[in-house]
Amino acid sequence: MPAYKDTKRGTWFASISYSDAFGKYVTTKKRGFQTKKLAQEYERIALLEIQQVKRQSVILDDLFKMYLEYKKDRTKPRTIYNYQMLYNKQISPLLGKMYVDKITIPIIEAFQKEVLKQGYSNAYSEKIQTVLKSTLRFSVRKLMIDKNPFDYVDYVKNHNEVKKEMLFYTPEDFEKFCSVITNDLHLLLFQTMYWTGMRISELQARTWNDLNFRTRDLRIHSNFDNKNRVITNSTKNGENRIIYVPSKILDDLQALYKECDTVAGFNNNFYIFGTNKPIPHKTVENAKNRYIVAYNNMHEDSIPKIRLHDFRHSHVSYLANNGADAWDISERLGHSKEMVEKTYSHMFPEKRNKMKKLLG
Incomplete structure (x- = not known):
């Protein structure tokens, strides 16, 4: 495995290329190894870990397809339709290409902030968050991830929302x-x-x-x-x-x-x-x-x-x-x-x- 000499510092570094949480090809470097052998060993272990993750990972869009297929025999067609429309519009554009096991608590919190920015009603915001949480819960059941990160995050809502008056005819x-x-x-x-x-x-x-x-x-x-x-x-x-x-x-x-x-x-x-x-x-x-x-x-x-x-x-x-x-x-x-x-x-x-x- 290749390792590279840092002539300015007199040490060795490893350069590793892999796909990130969104499937984008990136390159990172780890510097400061005293010997070439240590840099090569680091690279070997890091690549093994990345390959292991990639074998077990699935992007959120693909997970959601599996989740809907599972729900079809357990939920009304109208509910399936609503889930699909909501996911396509609100979740997929932001998280759809991300590997499920790379979705962390900070990522979910950032997603929630984006939802709040849209000014939706609290009822609709809750539906968006529920669909994402349920989809991730499904991945736990299928042993794709050990824990659902959404279980450690509270739902967000707009506390300044004015509740619409219920109308009726006397x-x-x-x-x-x-x-x-x-x-x-x-x-x-x-x-x-x-x-x-x-x-x-x-x-x-x-x-x-x-x-x-x-x-x-x-x-x-x-x-x-x-x-x-x-x-x-x-x-x-x-x-x-x-x-x-x-x-x-x-x-x-x-x-x-x-x-x-x-x-x-x-x-x-x-x-x-x-x-x-x-x-x-x-x-x-x-x-x-x-x-x-x-x-x-x-x-x-x-x-x-x-x-x-x-x-x-x-x-x-x-x-x-x-x-x-x-x-x-x-x-x-x-x-x-x-x-x-x-x-x-x-x-x-x-x-x-x-x-x-x-x-x-």
């Missing part, structure tokens, strides 16, 4: 919204969202088989994945449920069923809002926006521009303000009681009234 607001709807199917669709609290993806997946007119029960056991355009066999959080359908929309749903039953080829596998395909998310979103604009253009008092998911919040607000407790609401939404209390605590008037009485 019954009065909703009546105003409905007053400008000219399409009967659209009217029934939004009424169903408002009075059942279903997610839009749950409403899209409902077929006539799910609705029992006699018992007034609606089974919610599936979800429409709008990204992959497929029906999944469970709801978003995996909590299937049966909910009661109020009479104010049941009669209209029954009238719609009778109308659909006159169409050739109709059967109970057809979607309630749609035919043999669910109504597109974009169709509902555009209709909602159009009716809000129409009302606000026609009236001095305006109604807020809410999201489709805010119809679910509106349902919770109605229930909470009419005496339903967190347990009842959790069963109807398919959430845990704790999650309902945490998310919607501000909507329970009896708690505010209790505090007023307590404080005087």
